[in-house]
Amino acid sequence: MELRQLKYFVRSAELLNFTEAANDLFISQSTLSQQIKQLEDELDMLLFDRVGKRVRLTEAGNLFLTYARQSLQDANDGKQIIEDLKGLKVGTLKIGATYGLSALLNSTIVAFTKLYPQVRVAVDFGTSEDLLEKLKIAEIDFVLSFLQPPDTNVFESEILFDSKLSLIAHTSHPFASKKKIDVKELQHINLALPAKGFNTRDFLEDVFAKNKISPTVNVELNDINMLLQLVETGNWCTVLTIASASGRTNLRTVPITGIELTREASITWLKDSYRKKAATVFSEMIKKQVG
């Protein structure tokens, strides 16, 4: 049994005339006759009652017709869902992102879902390491992070934009009004920083070590939003990329001088792997947004 035969059968059952059905299907009458016969042989049951030059559906044919139609319909629906996917009318986009890029991500999500409201967007926040692991097993479509993945055999990265690390303080904080701040001054500020393991934190620790300074870290958190909320109380400052604080009007970013603190935000894909349409489109929107 093949869909081709079902198609021939259904059309024949509708027209109850093999010759017309054959023309309608752009095949010869003999082919149609043979294919119907083949289907009947396989089912070991007559589907049509040939009486004279007329054909009628047998009881079996009538019963079978429903299922044949449905089978064709389902196959067609499958084809259609693929077309919808091409047009981004369905599907789920799974994004992995580090907290530092949540601001950028949020605005892109808003724009994306406006254009493609039927695509579900699932965001997975986590550390770069965790996210790359998930990317490896295709649990997510791509990763937005500041980390450049080392293994270029498995991953494929593209730099989105540069974002300098800077001091982030609430407007009420004494340092908020400063034009700039030297890296060594960080020692005199109460800091709330991302927990160890966070890429930015590890990067910072490296910087601190190299500059032989040891700032006061009162609080460390594994949630950037909570961190920023703490900063908004005015009790602490933090150090993050400028992009991290975008959208929060009551926070000020103060450039840190005395050392190069540029971080490269990048998008990372699984190398040589199929990229779903929604992912490609979304990444293009991100690039446009930052470019």
Place this chain on the structure above:
Amino acid sequence: MELRQLKYFVRSAELLNFTEAANDLFISQSTLSQQIKQLEDELDMLLFDRVGKRVRLTEAGNLFLTYARQSLQDANDGKQIIEDLKGLKVGTLKIGATYGLSALLNSTIVAFTKLYPQVRVAVDFGTSEDLLEKLKIAEIDFVLSFLQPPDTNVFESEILFDSKLSLIAHTSHPFASKKKIDVKELQHINLALPAKGFNTRDFLEDVFAKNKISPTVNVELNDINMLLQLVETGNWCTVLTIASASGRTNLRTVPITGIELTREASITWLKDSYRKKAATVFSEMIKKQVG
């Protein structure tokens, strides 16, 4: 797109291993690979994500899988319903019968539905002419009647049993206790007969004419059951086949002598037409019942 390809795709999606799937499907790995590729080409969309020696479903593949499964399921269900039909687990049996055979019909229906409770039986009572018309356009599966259809090019008949016409009287009626009655004696009885057009009535009229007798016909009815109920009042007698009165204990049948009044009950099919299984089985049950 063919069911074969969908079958290959589904199994491959389940095992996520082309080699195993190919073995499972009893085809070569190369064939499987080609067929999957062909399906992907038609959909213009990758269904599998080939990464290294692994295959994963793409988002499109995942979406398509549901429909592919359903399409296969429907085709299979169609096949199953045909099998059920062969085993008489579904379907409708449409029987045309003249009233005279209702008693026989009833008992066979009881037996049939006991064996095949899932087959619906629809009985169409009417005159032989009406029923044969319906048989011609396949509205019913066969006709049970006393009439032998003249057109043997269209119809195909088989005699089920002989049933003599006899006088039917209520136990309280004076004639009920007679052992036999001569055809000429009918003139002295008040008769209730089937309406003109009914086969038995037309046959009787012919007999009356040939014997030059004119019995008193007080009542004529186009409903045999009503006719028998009238007879049960004791006011009238009627003339029907013995089979017609079977099952009614308060009626007596009195053989009519002096003329041959044998009627042949027959089953009539549409010639050279497909006979549904239920119809064949039912007719065999009738033959067994009368044999």
Place this chain on the structure above:
DNA sequence: ACTAATGATCGGTATTACCGATTGATCGGA
């Protein structure tokens, strides 16, 4: 009785499903 219409059948051709062998790549273990 004749004619047009219809489905089945037959022989031949083009397509294609299928296979085995091979290649290229990857993975896991020694």
Place this chain on the structure above:
DNA sequence: TCCGATCAATCGGTAATACCGATCATTAGT
């Protein structure tokens, strides 16, 4: 780090079959 095992893709050849045109048999309508 190398080697063998594993896996999917590809190629060339073969067998199966979908398809066609021609023809035949039957039938419905004139």
